[in-house]
Amino acid sequence: VSAWKYNVIGQSGHILPIYLLTTDVEGNEPWMKNMTGSLYDSTSRWNRIVQEMILGIGGVKLLKTLGYNNIQTYHLNEGHGSFAMVELYDMMDGNIEKVKEKVAFTTHTPVPAGHDRFKQDLINKVFEDRMPTEVRKLADDNGEFNMTFLGMALSRYRNGVAKKHGEISRKMFPQYKIDHITNGVHLPFWVSKPFRKMFSRKWPSWRTNPSVLQNAIEIDDLDLYDAHIENKFNLISYQKGHSWNLLDEELITIGFARRFATYKRAVLLFHDIDRLGKIAQGHLQFIFAGKAHPKDTMGKDLIKKIHEAGEYLYDNYRVKVVMMENYNMDLSHMLVSGVDVWLNTPNRYREASGTSGMKAALNGVLNLSVQDGWWLEGYKMNKLAGWAIGPDDSNPDDPRISNNWDIDSNELYKKLEEDVIPTYMNHDEWIFRQKNAISLAAYFNTHRMCMEYAEKAYNLKKQRPWKFTP
Secondary structure, three states: OEEEEEEEEOOOOOEEEEEEEEOOOOOOOHHHHOOOOOOOOOOOHHHHHHHHHHHHHHHHHHHHHOOOOOOOOEEEEOHHHOOHHHHHHHHOOOOHHHHHHOEEEEOOOOOHHHOOEEEHHHHHHHHOOOOOHHHHHHOEEOOEEEHHHHHHHOOOEEEEOOHHHHHHHHHHOOOOOOEEOOOOEOHHHHOOHHHHHHHHHHOOOOOOOHHHHHHHHHOOHHHHHHHHHHHHHHHHHHHHOOOOOOOOOOOEEEEEEOOOOHHHOOOHHHOOHHHHHHHHOOOEEEEEEOOOOOOOHHHHHHHHHHHHHHHHHHHHHOOOEEEEOOOOHHHHHHHHHHOOEEEEOOOOOOOOOOOHHHHHHHOOOEEEEEOOOHHHHHHHHOOOOEEEEOOOOOOOOOHHHOOOHHHHHHHHHHHHHHHHHHHHHOHHHHHHHHHHHHHHHHOOEHHHHHHHHHHHHOOOOOOOOOOOOO
């Protein structure tokens, strides 16, 4: 195993090296050379174990080889890297407590099926006699080897990635103390150029002190309007060059872009398609983007249904639905800044956090979302930053949180008809809400998130040379 090195240069010029493991090394057999070529190669569970050995054991060995001999915290994200515990166990001469002192573990998955499990005989086949019995017992899950069990058991600190996700994780793993640190987005990367210029004029220090964005209400109305219109025109101009169905700059543009996993319910919008057509006619247009895993038949079927719904709505109501192809980071940048409303309709409590809505809010785009993940927190912080589809989680007996498509689609259509469209018609009210959306970026950012990890997970608050600024 070898590695590529990529230096990330921070705002202050600080260099952070990232090491990317690879088995494409001269001398390896062809099957091993290809082992790190595809992250989601699900052809065999054996391949998956080998990949996770490379990540976990190989990652620890690489750091040691590079001279990182005084690491205070190994931070594992998800169970995929939990084989690092095997290497640390050997390094600590089998002292479980010393291993725990060195590890922080973050889980990102709110459903049991999303956590890697392997048959014990497959573990035996790959590791032979190199899997310590004590480690194997800690990972035991009804006879299977559970990578998340291993990560949880051998960590001093554990967390989920949003408040609700932390709560769900504690129910899934009641034997462990699990905290939460809500995700954030890297503002300098996700802010659009017009908004970057606007923020820099108003607050020159916003990149290093994003908390100033809580004062977004002070932004000049015309500056905000001009910046958003520039983003919207850029998006629609790009769309016109890549689609036959041309969007209209004057209509409310609603965006939906993410993985086409079934729990995200991309087609909830079309549940009562004629009702949607009547509401949207002359007011709304929709733009979708995203990808399904090549072997995810249900995900690919969702994309097909979006195309079919788009044809029906255009033929019967002249409502435009566009599916943008070749979804990538550049297109994502344009979408989260160029639409007017960001739509998110997952099954409740299946979204660990989600971050696309944070990127949209940063760019003055209003969220219209089921209250799950980060939006449960964001909407409670500022109810003028967008709209909620259905109730929050305060009443577990509320029938509206049952993920019933009839109930949720009805709530969605009511929000579109009674809130989104009338508010958009009120120019001043819309801009006021945009400012409230931007203010959420003062909290939902990686600056705050990393400071929380530094304090809670890494115990760095009072240690030099770390400079902690609350």
